[in-house]
Amino acid sequence: MITRRNFVRGLLRFAFGISWHPSVATVAFRKRAMGEEGQAPRWAFLVDTYKCVGCGFCVKACKLENDVPYDANVTRTWVERYILTKSGEVLADTPKGGRDGFITPKVQQNTGHYREVKPEEIAKAFFVPKLCNQCENPPCVQVCPVGATYQTEDGVVLVDRQWCIGCGYCIMACPYGVRFFHPVYKVADKCNFCYHRIHQGLKPACVEACPFEARLIGDLNNPDAPVTRFINTQRVGVLKEDYGTKPQVYYAGLSKEVR
Amino acid sequence: MEVHGEAWTLKELFVYPNEYVYWSVQIVMYPFMTGVVAGAFVLSSLYHVFGIKQLRGMARFSLVPSFALLLAVPLPLLFHLLQPRRAFNVFLTPHFTSAIAAFGVVFSAYTAIVASELWFLYRKHFVTVATALREKRDRSLRETLLLLLYSALTLGAYDISENALRKDENATRVLAGIGIPVACFLHGYAGFIFGSVKANALWMTPLMPVIFIMSAVVSGIALCMLTYIVVMEVRRMRLSAVPVPHQPTREEIKGVELSEITTTAKYLVLFMIFAISLELLDLIFREYTALKSWDVLRRIIYGRDFTNIFILQYLIGNLVPFVMLLLPNLTIRRAVVSACCWCFSVCS
Numbered sequence: 001m002i003t004r005r006n007f008v009r010g011l012l013r014f015a016f017g018i019s020w021h022p023s024v025a026t027v028a029f030r031k032r033a034m035g036e037e038g039q040a041p042r043w044a045f046l047v048d049t050y051k052c053v054g055c056g057f058c059v060k061a062c063k064l065e066n067d068v069p070y071d072a073n074v075t076r077t078w079v080e081r082y083i084l085t086k087s088g089e090v091l092a093d094t095p096k097g098g099r100d101g102f103i104t105p106k107v108q109q110n111t112g113h114y115r116e117v118k119p120e121e122i123a124k125a126f127f128v129p130k131l132c133n134q135c136e137n138p139p140c141v142q143v144c145p146v147g148a149t150y151q152t153e154d155g156v157v158l159v160d161r162q163w164c165i166g167c168g169y170c171i172m173a174c175p176y177g178v179r180f181f182h183p184v185y186k187v188a189d190k191c192n193f194c195y196h197r198i199h200q201g202l203k204p205a206c207v208e209a210c211p212f213e214a215r216l217i218g219d220l221n222n223p224d225a226p227v228t229r230f231i232n233t234q235r236v237g238v239l240k241e242d243y244g245t246k247p248q249v250y251y252a253g254l255s256k257e258v259r
Numbered sequence: 260m261e262v263h264g265e266a267w268t269l270k271e272l273f274v275y276p277n278e279y280v281y282w283s284v285q286i287v288m289y290p291f292m293t294g295v296v297a298g299a300f301v302l303s304s305l306y307h308v309f310g311i312k313q314l315r316g317m318a319r320f321s322l323v324p325s326f327a328l329l330l331a332v333p334l335p336l337l338f339h340l341l342q343p344r345r346a347f348n349v350f351l352t353p354h355f356t357s358a359i360a361a362f363g364v365v366f367s368a369y370t371a372i373v374a375s376e377l378w379f380l381y382r383k384h385f386v387t388v389a390t391a392l393r394e395k396r397d398r399s400l401r402e403t404l405l406l407l408l409y410s411a412l413t414l415g416a417y418d419i420s421e422n423a424l425r426k427d428e429n430a431t432r433v434l435a436g437i438g439i440p441v442a443c444f445l446h447g448y449a450g451f452i453f454g455s456v457k458a459n460a461l462w463m464t465p466l467m468p469v470i471f472i473m474s475a476v477v478s479g480i481a482l483c484m485l486t487y488i489v490v491m492e493v494r495r496m497r498l499s500a501v502p503v504p505h506q507p508t509r510e511e512i513k514g515v516e517l518s519e520i521t522t523t524a525k526y527l528v529l530f531m532i533f534a535i536s537l538e539l540l541d542l543i544f545r546e547y548t549a550l551k552s553w554d555v556l557r558r559i560i561y562g563r564d565f566t567n568i569f570i571l572q573y574l575i576g577n578l579v580p581f582v583m584l585l586l587p588n589l590t591i592r593r594a595v596v597s598a599c600c601w602c603f604s605v606c607s
Binding site for chain 2: 074078080096109130145148163166169171172175181183242243
């Protein structure tokens with residue numbers, strides 16, 4: 001006969017037994033297992049805006065490499081163009097994420113029409129490539145209700161496509177607008193520094209595609225890496241510092257107009 | 260290829276390429292409905308906990324819409340998910356740094372409280388109906404089914420002696436007492452979900468949970484008033500014009516209705532004052548401190564959304580019902596219009 005005592009005892013035995021099952025054990029002890037692999041790198045990115053010409057090769061390469069539909073109006077990385085006129089106006093646009101380059105002086109106004117700026121009106125103009133900042137304190141990871149987005153030991157924030165429920169809270173929480181819903185997989189998607197490539201010692205697709213070395217990746221834990229040296233010795237800025245996210249994409253030549 | 264959000268997003272000037280309105284009407288429905296749920300609960304607690312006698316009828320009534328809507332609350336949330344079949348993951352691997360993760364816990368706790376309070380409140384009714392049906396000889400199929408339903412609802416507790424009913428009442432009071440903070444938490448927590456999104460300057464304010472609770476109580480009371488009036492009017496119309504013994508006359512019902520509505524309206528105005536002052540405080544504070552984000556907000560509030568915010572919400576939704584409820588000699592018709600106005604303002 002099943003008495004209450006026997007039932008509870010059986011339940012405890014079952015719980016103890018199942019806790020040894022590999023699938024449960026990996027979840028419970030995952031953190032520790034990863035820590036034993038030794039000093040992990042801390043990936044960081046350096047964008048030299050002085051070198052960017054807005055060709056859009058990085059955006060093209062990223063879309064092809066990472067299986068983001070080429071013509072869909074979402075992208076893991078993009079290039080923004082800023083034009084400051086002599087009258088003090090700030091104009092910015094990023095048509096198709098800058099995928100096809102900036103071949104016209106007309107600035108997209110997003111409501112369907114364009115604004116033409118004459119060369120003599122321009123005080124200064126520049127391009128700013130954007131990508132995921134792989135924040136040290138990522139708000140997207142904080143708000144994910146199921147833990148489908150997480151930070152790896154080497155600082156990159158990843159999304160588990162099998163576990164994401166598609167609530168969009170992470171997209172709302174990211175101050176940089178790097179997240180979007182993948183049009184095919186219908187889950188949150190974002191730049192991950194081409195995690196599949198950097199793990200094999202390759203460079204991210206956008207870094208590889210940039211003809212002017214405006215984009216560089218490096219390991220902050222290695223003081224001799226060129227990117228680390230540049231960040232430590234030159235004047236660099238990060239985007240939206242006041243959000244407390246501690247972004248790990250550093251910009252050389254950042255201007256205050258950049259959002 | 261169509262991107263989620265592209266169909267209903269209107270992009271103006273410069274925005275990031277991935278920026279779309281990802282949270283649309285379903286996400287608006289959720290706080291509105293939890294708001295009504297929490298508000299209706301607070302209204303019923305005014306009688307059960309604070310002993311405001313005039314609200315006796317309303318208190319019994321308002322728990323019903325509260326419970327009914329509570330069951331519908333998770334639906335819009337479920338439908339807004341891009342992977343609704345994985346919704347259960349929230350319970351399997353709750354990630355507690357996320358404000359949404361505690362949803363399951365808070366929601367089930369609150370549902371349990373409201374369900375048990377309702378049961379204690381209507382237990383006598385269940386028992387009376389079940390006993391009456393059982394004693395009846397030749398029951399029709401409908402009556403047999405009703406008997407089954409009501410017997411199940413009694414949960415086997417058939418004792419309706421005075422002593423047992425007093426215990427019921429005590430239990431209701433205790434549950435209502437626990438329920439108030441939990442209801443406020445359920446809804447304040449919905450406010451926290453929005454208020455803590457630091458990427459959205461318009462939402463980001465610590466006042467958000469309090470604003471949510473206050474306007475929730477107002478919407479809850481307003482909706483209870485509306486449904487109460489509808490129910491009572493239907494009841495009144497179904498009565499015959501000629502008085503029948505043991506049944507209230509039309510005039511009596513009208514009298515009860517008006518007195519309940521007048522008292523309820525007083526509380527509606529009280530909470531309305533809190534809600535509106537908090538919202539205005541938030542707006543004025545933002546304007547006065549004029550942080551970096553105000554630059555963009557000002558353009559949205561005074562420019563693009565001026566009609567929505569000031570004309571539809573503040574003028575028609577808040578000021579009009581406020582004045583209508585404050586004018587002396589409140590009539591049912593005026594109460595209906597002002598309750599509608601408020602519900603409309605919340606929607607807009």
